[in-house]
Amino acid sequence: MTNMSKSGKRTAASKNSKPIRVGVIGVGRGQSFAAGATDLVGMKLVALCDTWKEKLDDAGKKYGVSTYTDYDKFLEHDMDAVVLANYFHEHAPFAIKALAASKHVMSETSCNATLAEGVELCRAVEKSGKIYMLAENYPYTKFNLEMQRLYRTGEIGQVAYAEGEYNHPGEPDWTNSISVGLNHWRNWNPPSYYCTHALAPLMCITDTMPLSVNGLSITAPEVSDALPRQCDPGIAMLCRMDNGAVFRIFGLWLPGHSNWYRVHGTRGAMETTRGPGYFGPEQVRVWHDHWDCPAGTPKERTYVPDWPEHGDLANKAGHGGGDFWTNFEFANAIRSGKQPYLNVYRGVAMSSVGILAWKSALADGAPFAVPDFRKEKSRKAFENDHWSPHPSHAAPGQSQPPPSIRGIFKLKQDAIAKARKVWAKQGYKGE
Numbered sequence: 452m453t454n455m456s457k458s459g460k461r462t463a464a465s466k467n468s469k470p471i472r473v474g475v476i477g478v479g480r481g482q483s484f485a486a487g488a489t490d491l492v493g494m495k496l497v498a499l500c501d502t503w504k505e506k507l508d509d510a511g512k513k514y515g516v517s518t519y520t521d522y523d524k525f526l527e528h529d530m531d532a533v534v535l536a537n538y539f540h541e542h543a544p545f546a547i548k549a550l551a552a553s554k555h556v557m558s559e560t561s562c563n564a565t566l567a568e569g570v571e572l573c574r575a576v577e578k579s580g581k582i583y584m585l586a587e588n589y590p591y592t593k594f595n596l597e598m599q600r601l602y603r604t605g606e607i608g609q610v611a612y613a614e615g616e617y618n619h620p621g622e623p624d625w626t627n628s629i630s631v632g633l634n635h636w637r638n639w640n641p642p643s644y645y646c647t648h649a650l651a652p653l654m655c656i657t658d659t660m661p662l663s664v665n666g667l668s669i670t671a672p673e674v675s676d677a678l679p680r681q682c683d684p685g686i687a688m689l690c691r692m693d694n695g696a697v698f699r700i701f702g703l704w705l706p707g708h709s710n711w712y713r714v715h716g717t718r719g720a721m722e723t724t725r726g727p728g729y730f731g732p733e734q735v736r737v738w739h740d741h742w743d744c745p746a747g748t749p750k751e752r753t754y755v756p757d758w759p760e761h762g763d764l765a766n767k768a769g770h771g772g773g774d775f776w777t778n779f780e781f782a783n784a785i786r787s788g789k790q791p792y793l794n795v796y797r798g799v800a801m802s803s804v805g806i807l808a809w810k811s812a813l814a815d816g817a818p819f820a821v822p823d824f825r826k827e828k829s830r831k832a833f834e835n836d837h838w839s840p841h842p843s844h845a846a847p848g849q850s851q852p853p854p855s856i857r858g859i860f861k862l863k864q865d866a867i868a869k870a871r872k873v874w875a876k877q878g879y880k881g882e
């Protein structure tokens with residue numbers, strides 16, 4: 452899953468190599484990348500971009516770098532790579548522009564918000580010859596890296612069934628503080644679209660690709676009506692993978708935080724123990740049936756794994772160390788000239804699972820095939836598929852799919868009033 456040196460270790464930047472000059476767009480989540488672009492990974496932050504001037508100025512002062520409110524001007528800055536932490540549903544057009552400007556690109560959660568964007572993005576990466584990486588950090592937690600290592604030893608055989616859960620509810624004021632404005636992407640994003648934190652670790656552990664998906668959306672008006680949100684709070688998805696395995700994927704903001712992964716192979720099973728996820732203790736449980744236990748291997752064991760390497764650096768980073776590894780893998784890919792494991796094809800495939808699962812949810816769980824984005828023949832059929840529930844993707848005169856199986860419903864006035872108070876405190880002046 453990563454670029455390995457001959458010793459099998461991940462290669463770190465040598466002290467003498469020239470730092471990779473990075474610019475970050477979006478100073479919310481983007482600040483994790485800004486803070487992590489240091490000599491520890493052979494990177495140097497040189498510029499920041501955001502349209503929210505006050506927040507941008509604060510961040511610019513904090514990091515002492517150039518700031519831009521205009522993305523095109525930002526792309527003219529002398530730099531090698533761009534990290535996209537702008538709006539979730541707008542990453543693809545920003546990536547395509549950066550690639551055309553000869554920059555390497557690392558994109559936050561979700562590469563594409565429509566299938567047409569997925570096709571265009573794959574073509575843009577191929578044309579540019581630049582590195583493109585999906586900044587999925589959940590495959591890089593200590594327990595998921597350990598499950599990946601263990602799977603590759605063959606101890607549990609071939610994956611037949613797996614489960615991935617990323618369910619992240621939040622206290623209403625906090626949720627509103629990260630979803631600023633009635634049209635903010637978080638208030639319109641169907642729950643399936645945020646599937647990569649649940650799906651990516653399983654794909655990385657088992658080295659499989661999705662072939663088809665079914666989605667059943669979960670409504671819970673008691674939960675969602677407390678917020679000014681048009682979207683459903685949960686979804687369960689079933690993915691058929693390219694080795695025949697079935698993965699069950701669950702999210703996204705139903706009560707009861709959960710972040711768990713489980714893999715059943717043909718010769719045993721493993722999982723992260725159900726607990727507080729990457730908040731620790733990060734335990735992995737491996738078990739075999741008594742009639743099928745390899746000689747010298749315990750029938751069952753539960754342990755706290757160690758980092759494969761660079762634990763001192765990973766322990767200091769957010770999201771269970773994942774925020775260190777994404778910068779590290781991106782820098783290594785640029786230095787080696789080889790696309791990272793989380794390349795454009797895997798990134799677009801998992802982002803498209805989210806889109807297709809929503810098409811499925813609106814068709815009460817009907818199966819939808821996931822195109823093979825590596826092949827022009829397979830992806831061409833989707834080059835004009837602009838289907839999207841996000842209001843900013845609306846074409847004039849065209850009706851849009853809703854982000855809830857309840858359809859577009861009237862938001863509760865008290866939920867809007869509470870949210871507006873939170874947004875006003877943040878200096879937000881829009882809708």
Ligand SMILES: NC(=O)c1ccc[n+]([C@@H]2O[C@H](COP(=O)([O-])OP(=O)(O)OC[C@H]3O[C@@H](n4cnc5c(N)ncnc54)[C@H](O)[C@@H]3O)[C@@H](O)[C@H]2O)c1
Pocket residue numbers: 476477478479480481500501502503506520522535536537538539540559560561586587588629770
């Ligand atoms: N991997 C993780 O653990 C993790 C955690 C949080 C967020 N994220 C992802 O990071 C991305 C950003 O998340 P966020 O919470 O910071 O979202 P956000 O909506 O709060 O922030 C996006 C920022 O981008 C700026 N922006 C939007 N359009 C712009 C434009 N055209 N030009 C310049 N700036 C622009 C906005 O002003 C805002 O400050 C999303 O894709 C999200 O899914 C990932």
